[in-house]
Amino acid sequence: MKITIIVGTRPEIIKMSPIIYECEKSNLDYFILHTGQHYTYDMDRVFFEQLELPQPKFNLNIGSSSHAVQTGKMLIGIEEILQREKPDTVLVEGDTNTVLAGALAAVKLHIKIGHVEAGLRSYDRFMPEEINRVLTDHCSDFLFAPTEKSKQNLLKESIQEDKIFVTGNTIVDAVFKSRQLSAKKSNILKELKLKKEKYFLVTIHRQENSDNRSRFDGILTGLKQLIKKYNIPVIYPIHPRAQKKIQEFNLNSEGITLIKPLDFLDFLQLQENARVVLTDSGGVQEESCILGVPCVTLRNNTERPETLDIGANILAGTNPEKIVDCVALMDTKSEKWTNPFGLGDTGQKIVKIVKEVI
Ligand code: UD1
Numbered sequence: 001m002k003i004t005i006i007v008g009t010r011p012e013i014i015k016m017s018p019i020i021y022e023c024e025k026s027n028l029d030y031f032i033l034h035t036g037q038h039y040t041y042d043m044d045r046v047f048f049e050q051l052e053l054p055q056p057k058f059n060l061n062i063g064s065s066s067h068a069v070q071t072g073k074m075l076i077g078i079e080e081i082l083q084r085e086k087p088d089t090v091l092v093e094g095d096t097n098t099v100l101a102g103a104l105a106a107v108k109l110h111i112k113i114g115h116v117e118a119g120l121r122s123y124d125r126f127m128p129e130e131i132n133r134v135l136t137d138h139c140s141d142f143l144f145a146p147t148e149k150s151k152q153n154l155l156k157e158s159i160q161e162d163k164i165f166v167t168g169n170t171i172v173d174a175v176f177k178s179r180q181l182s183a184k185k186s187n188i189l190k191e192l193k194l195k196k197e198k199y200f201l202v203t204i205h206r207q208e209n210s211d212n213r214s215r216f217d218g219i220l221t222g223l224k225q226l227i228k229k230y231n232i233p234v235i236y237p238i239h240p241r242a243q244k245k246i247q248e249f250n251l252n253s254e255g256i257t258l259i260k261p262l263d264f265l266d267f268l269q270l271q272e273n274a275r276v277v278l279t280d281s282g283g284v285q286e287e288s289c290i291l292g293v294p295c296v297t298l299r300n301n302t303e304r305p306e307t308l309d310i311g312a313n314i315l316a317g318t319n320p321e322k323i324v325d326c327v328a329l330m331d332t333k334s335e336k337w338t339n340p341f342g343l344g345d346t347g348q349k350i351v352k353i354v355k356e357v358i
Pocket residue numbers: 009010011037038039040043044064065095096097098128129205207239240241244282
């Protein structure tokens with residue numbers, strides 16, 4: 001049995017890492033195919049180095065472009081490699097253009113597809129990620145749903161029950177593996193002169209926020225109001241997409257501490273010690289919930305409703321006053337919740353299923 005693991009972006013590298021470790025442990029015949037959707041050192045290579053992952057056998061170096069051009073080039077490149085390498089199974093993770101291209105290329109070649117993190121739904125078709133998720137789930141033969149809720153989403157779309165496996169989310173494995181190492185090795189709090197729970201941590205990069213001037217401006221205004229109200233810093237490791245848009249839209253980010261994207265250990269350390277995390281990222285909503293840090297989501301919906309149900313997260317949208325109100329609400333949270341995304345054995349479970357069933 002031969003497996004192709006497709007990755008392309010920062011979160012896919014992090015969330016595929018537990019599966020890659022398991023493939024290594026089980027001595028499986030597998031290789032990594034990187035589309036090159038992310039390519040700058042701090043969005044890509046740093047994670048291979050820090051997580052000690054093997055080199056991709058192929059990197060298509062597709063880079064950035066419009067959705068159609070990027071996805072089209074990936075489709076062509078992935079098909080060529082799959083035809084040459086003839087794997088039995090392709091594994092994709094999440095909801096990026098890399099995932100959609102991998103699934104489309106594989107399904108037309110009659111190669112089995114396993115979708116890691118299947119069944120997430122925001123029910124917002126304006127998001128490119130929602131289109132990618134729905135299409136990938138419907139191409140897949142094995143759907144690794146993180147929770148019972150994501151399984152139910154798939155059943156509602158008439159996906160056959162015997163294709164669905166509730167496994168938890170590999171992000172729990174990744175966080176558990178790196179949490180202690182992060183506490184031991186990361187000096188980021190010292191470097192930024194921060195004290196535990198005396199700063200807010202922010203990430204914003206989603207297309208619907210960063211590419212929309214008024215939504216992005218609303219968020220930045222809310223962040224500046226937080227600095228004034230609490231008199232503590234707001235730390236924003238900025239994604240290259242958002243960095244470009246701040247310049248293009250000439251937005252005012254004065255007072256907000258913008259820093260370059262961080263490696264995983266530094267970012268975990270900043271999350272773990274933040275007073276509240278504010279984000280539009282999918283992975284960061286999950287991680288803050290796993291780490292027990294309250295989260296304010298800068299969106300009108302989420303495909304991670306489990307985090308809302310247990311009180312770990314709240315939807316604020318992009319209105320400045322609403323953001324400040326939601327932070328005040330989450331800041332008073334003292335109860336602890338149980339992480340709904342599994343016990344940290346998801347990578348192991350998925351590889352076992354791949355070996356036994358596929
Ligand atoms: C992509 C995913 C998004 C995911 C995010 C993870 C899609 C449709 N979107 O968004 O779901 O949450 O990755 O971070 O697949 N850029 C660089 N260096 C890089 C990568 C990107 O400078 O290594 C800049 C380029 O200017 C590029 C922009 O970021 O145009 C956007 O990159 P792209 O890969 O198109 O989408 P992301 O916003 O990263």
